[in-house]
Amino acid sequence: MTAAALGTATARAQGRDTPLRIARDVAEDLAADAIARDRAGRPPVDEVARLREAGLLAALVPPGRTHGVDWRTGCAVVHEIATADSSVGELLARHYVHAWSGRFYATAHRAAALERDTARDQLLWAGGVRTAAPDGGVPDLTLTPLHSGYLLNGRRAVDTAVTVADRFVVDALCAVTGDVLVVRVPSGRPGVSVEPARDRLGQRVAGAGRVAFDRVAVAPAQVLGPRPYDEESTAPFTALAAPALRLALCHVGLGIAEGALSEARDACPGGRLPATGPDVLLAFGELASAARTAAAVVERATAAMAGALEAGPHIDADEPADVAALVATAETVTAEAALHITTRVPELADAPGLDRFWRNARVLTADRSTAHRLRDIGEHYLNGAYRPG
Incomplete structure (x- = not known):
């Protein structure tokens, strides 16, 4: 060199x-x-x-x-x-x-x-772009065309930073054309109001809540582009959007598991079991193995996603399905590890605040069905197909 x-x-x-x-x-x-x-x-x-x-x-x-x-x-x-x-x-x-x-x-x-x-x-982004219409087919956000731009109306649940975000990115249905457009909206725009969630079980400092848009003006420059209707109309690179978010959240879940295990380890000598006893050694060995297994699976998916993102618009048409299947595997393994580890650590150590790890893991994984992901993985394994969602 x-x-x-x-x-x-x-x-x-x-x-x-x-x-x-x-x-x-x-x-x-x-x-x-x-x-x-x-x-x-x-x-x-x-x-x-x-x-x-x-x-x-x-x-x-x-x-x-x-x-x-x-x-x-x-x-x-x-x-x-x-x-x-x-x-x-x-x-x-x-x-x-x-x-x-x-x-x-x-x-x-x-x-x-x-x-x-x-x-x-140093703008902070929040919001959410859906991969499909909500159940029932009734859109929560709509765009009404003007002579220049749109008016945005509706309410959307936001998982983080609802009261502190500088920009929201959301998808909304155009009431005239039926197109679903992805738009970015400054949080301080007239007509934008937010309502933080109260008394959440876990992830309590994430800043979840709802954002409401009441006749909010959206200029043409704020429209990023269309959200595809289905898998067939989705460009390969755009198909990475949903699995990219899910993979980033896998790293959060992995952090929960490792944080809980580390905190329990530090508290164990003064906890409920002797740190050198065979039972506690067996328990920590099992939990550490689960965390390391999840980390290895997440790392493989992360490497695959990194390669796909670096390819940009030149990505192979079949690659997003392969990446999405790896992400689904990472989600499944990480969710199981995080829930198992955070359930066990309070039994192994007597330390304040250990319960927060279980609460955080429950909330982070609540809307991601393991059975749904396993079916997706099975479909990809058997048929080479994968439906993002």
């Missing part, structure tokens, strides 16, 4: 390492008062301020010439934060994937502008 090439490789490695070093410092800070903040359950105003001050909101955008991080680094940052505080990890995971929305749905020029603005202004 030439000196110039070595310098370039070193610079790239340092660029990846810097966000991770920052994330470790932020994670240590978050871990110090995680129990108190979970009990308070307040909107994540202070948490977002910590992320913004550390530069992580700006860092976690798609990689560009002067900003952003690659997929594997972004997921590693999410994992690091989630191990200390899974609510903040979920907030950061969704922000990162929402920042990819321009590449999934818009033109390259519009996506680049969105990412530059996000990095420059």
